[in-house]
Amino acid sequence: MTALNAHKAEGLEQRNISQKALDAARWMHVAEATAAEAARRHGLGLATVLRANCVLQHGTPAEIAAVEAGRLRVDPLAKLIWARNPAAEQEHEKPKRAYGKKADVPAGDRAIGLPDDLTPEQAARKGLAIEAEGHGRPMEAAAKALGIAGVSYKRLREIVLLHDRIEELPPKYRSVVKAAFEQMQATRSVSRAYATIAHISAKVWGQGTHRKTDRTEQKRVDHFLNYMESVSQACASAVEIDVPLLPITVAEERIKWIDRAVKDLGKLKRKLEENT
Numbered sequence: 001m002t003a004l005n006a007h008k009a010e011g012l013e014q015r016n017i018s019q020k021a022l023d024a025a026r027w028m029h030v031a032e033a034t035a036a037e038a039a040r041r042h043g044l045g046l047a048t049v050l051r052a053n054c055v056l057q058h059g060t061p062a063e064i065a066a067v068e069a070g071r072l073r074v075d076p077l078a079k080l081i082w083a084r085n086p087a088a089e090q091e092h093e094k095p096k097r098a099y100g101k102k103a104d105v106p107a108g109d110r111a112i113g114l115p116d117d118l119t120p121e122q123a124a125r126k127g128l129a130i131e132a133e134g135h136g137r138p139m140e141a142a143a144k145a146l147g148i149a150g151v152s153y154k155r156l157r158e159i160v161l162l163h164d165r166i167e168e169l170p171p172k173y174r175s176v177v178k179a180a181f182e183q184m185q186a187t188r189s190v191s192r193a194y195a196t197i198a199h200i201s202a203k204v205w206g207q208g209t210h211r212k213t214d215r216t217e218q219k220r221v222d223h224f225l226n227y228m229e230s231v232s233q234a235c236a237s238a239v240e241i242d243v244p245l246l247p248i249t250v251a252e253e254r255i256k257w258i259d260r261a262v263k264d265l266g267k268l269k270r271k272l273e274e275n276t
Contacts (some may be wrong), residue, residue, distance in 0.1 A: 018067050018074040020044060021052030028053065032195075051078035058085055086223065091119050112190055113153040120184045124160035127153055155194040158201045159184050170274065231265075 014235060015023075028038035028049070041050045045134050052074045054082040056069060058081045066072040114123050127142035143153035163181040186192070205215055244255070 015046065016070055016073075017048060018052065018072070019070060021048045021074050022056060022064070022067055024049045025053040025056045029056075034198075048074065051075055054078045054081055054270060105111075112148050112156070112188065113187060114146070114148065116139065120190065121158045121160055123148070123153075124156045127157060128160075152190055155190040156184060159193060159204075162197055162200060162204070169200070172274075175199065195276060 020042055024038040024042040024044055025035075027033070027041070028035060031037075033041075035049045035053060036046055039046045042130075052067075055074050055077050057078065063072065063077055063081075067074060067077065087097075092183060102141075112120070114120065118126070120218070124145050127146055129143050129167060130142040131138035133141075139153065139157075140150060142157075143150040159177075159180050162169070164176045166177050173265060177197055180197045183196075184190055184193040
């Protein structure tokens with residue numbers, strides 16, 4: 001190993017857990033991998049990677065820079081972000097357990113073991129009917145009745161539910177959902193099909209292993225609309241403020257604040273435009 005390479009390797013070794021977790025979260029997005037895969041690849045805990053992803057997605061540039069510099073850790077920072085944005089906790093906290101098993105870890109793309117006379121769509125609808133009966137843990141009961149793994153049922157269920165509402169989705173998502181549904185039906189497997197729509201499912205219901213229901217979706221929508229109303233009211237109130245004579249340096253600093261706010265609102269607008 002050359003002296004330069006040795007120096008680089010030493011620098012990587014010295015990065016703390018939080019810095020490595022940010023690296024893992026960034027790799028997850030570039031590789032379009034799951035948090036579990038990123039955790040395994042980087043030798044980190046799943047919860048740490050999820051919280052680093054929370055910081056990456058919802059933290060301010062200053063907060064992310066502080067983690068990169070080793071001044072902040074992702075665990076306490078994620079909790080601070082959750083306090084100001086409760087929806088972020090649902091998206092990025094480690095699931096406790098799903099159907100009595102460990103959290104969702106993708107398997108190879110293999111057939112899910114349904115009877116030959118039952119298509120994946122039919123299995124999903126049969127499972128949804130079982131869930132509607134409301135006995136015990138609905139999704140676990142449905143998976144058990146179908147004789148398939150809980151994670152397989154979860155995935156085929158979400159593909160079918162998204163396909164049912166395909167006309168309500170933004171145009172850019174419709175072809176993705178349609179292709180995933182057709183792939184699932186043709187191959188009788190769900191891993192690869194689900195990987196293509198996981199981000200859409202997260203947009204609709206949030207991330208994690210909780211049940212994807214209309215109630216879950218409505219909570220997310222209500223939270224967002226309440227937040228947007230607060231932002232709108234704050235902006236409307238701000239323009240009515242009587243601005244006193246300020247020292248030039250103070251006025252310039254506040255102008256910078258407004259410029260940052262306008263930039264952030266522009267990002268929010270672009271996110272909204274993605275839904276049209």
